[in-house]
Amino acid sequence: MRPLATAPHWRPSRLLAVAGALALASAAGVAHAFDWQVEVTPAGELFPALQLSQSPRPRAGGFGDGDGLVSVSLRGSDLPRHLRLRIDTPGLRRPVVLEADVEAGAHRVDLHPRLEWDMAWLRTLDATREQPLRLSLEADGVTRTHRVDVRVHALFDAPYYVREGRDRVDLGWAFAGYVDPRDPVVDEILADARRADAGFDRGSDLHRVAAIWAALERRGVAYDAGDPALSRGPVVWSQRVRLPAAVWRDRRANCIDSSVLIAAVLERLGMRALIVLVPGHAFVGYRDRDRAEYFETTLLGARHGRAAADPAANFAAARAAGGARWRRVAARLDGRHGPDYALIDIGTARAYGIIPLGAGERASRHPSEATPAPAGSSRQRGLP
Structure with a gap:
C-alpha cells in the first residue's frame, strides 16, 4: 500500500512573498549584499491545524524543522556566515528563533522555522483573524525587519486541498x-x-x-x-x-x-x-x-x-x-x-x-x- 500524497513539500508559485535587497556590513566592514524572500503558504494563510498535525522533522537542503508553510530564502553571491531569524505573531507560545551557520561560498540558504502555537489561545479563536507576522533577520551584527500581513485560521478550520496554478x-x-x-x-x-x-x-x-x-x-x-x-x-x-x-x-x-x-x-x-x-x-x-x-x-x-x-x-x-x-x-x-x-x-x-x-x-x-x-x-x- 503506497502513499498517494506526502506531507506538504510545498512547490508553490509565490503565494505570498516579501523580498528585499539588503546590504549588511560586517564588523570587518565587508558588505554582504543579498535578497531575502518570505513565503507563507497556502496563499498567505496560516492554518494552525495543518501545522499542529505534523511532527517536527529536519528538512533536507535547509535549516530548521518547520513544515515549509513559512519559509525564508536568501540568495546572493556573498551570503553572511551566520544568520539569526526571529519571527513573532499573536498566538504563538513564544517567538521563533532560528540560527544558521552558512557554508563559505554558499549562494542560497533556506530557513524553515517551526511556529509553536499556543493551544489555549487557539481555542479562543472563533474566526479567521488578520494579523502581522513580524520577522527580523540578523546577519553580522546588523538587523533588518519585515512585516507580513497574514490570515490566521481557527483551530477548527481544516484545509484538505490546495490548488495554485498547476500545483495540487x-x-x-x-x-x-x-x-x-x-x-x-x-x-x-x-x-x-x-x-x-x-x-x-x-x-x-x-x-x-x-x-x-x-x-x-x-x-x-x-x-x-x-x-x-x-x-x-x-x-x-x-x-x-x-x-x-x-x-x-x-x-x-x-x-x-x-x-x-x-x-x-x-x-x-x-x-x-x-x-x-x-x-x-x-x-x-x-x-x-x-x-x-x-x-x-x-x-x-x-x-x-x-x-x-x-x-x-x-x-x-x-x-x-x-x-x-x-x-x-x-x-x-x-x-x-x-x-x-x-x-x-x-x-x-x-x-x-x-x-x-x-x-x-x-x-x-x-x-x-x-x-x-x-x-x-x-x-x-x-x-x-
Missing part, C-alpha cells in the same frame, strides 16, 4: 490530526460504554463499535445537517471540524465531526480506524484481518416517526448504509479524484508522523512522551 496539494491526511485517542471525551465515551456493557472488552470489534454508538446516543449526540464547508476554492478547500469537547457539550455532530470522534475511540482501542471522504460528506469505518465495516453517521441519534432514537436499530441501519455507500464509491478512492474522494487510514497517518492536534501540547507538559515519527501521508491505495 492533497491535504486530506490533516483530518487525522483531529482524531485524538487521548482526548478526555474519549475517556468518557469508553467509561459509559463499559458501564452499560459488562462484556465490552471481551466482545468483537463490531460489538464494541455498537457499544460506542450506543454511548453516543445515550449522551444525546445527534447528526447535525449543517454545511461544514468554509472554503471551496479556487485556491484552498477547507471545512469546519468540531473538536470533541464541542461535540460532547453541544450534543450535535455533522458527518466529519462524528467520523473523527468515533475514529478516535477506535484508535484508542487499537483498531484500524478509517475515514472516507466523498463529495460533501464523510463516513467512518474500521478494518480487521478479515473484513472492513463502514458506518453512515448521519443516522446517529435518528428518530423513527415520533419514537425516541433506538440505538440498536440506528446502528444496524448505519452499518447497512455505510457498507452500501462504500460499495458505490470504492472505485474512486484511488488517489486521482481529489479533493472529493479519499480514504484516510489513521494508522498509516500515524506511521508517517501525522499526530493529534493535542499531542504537542501534552508533550510540552510531559516531555518524556516519545517523539512522533517523521511526517508523511495517510492516503492509501487498495484498501477494500
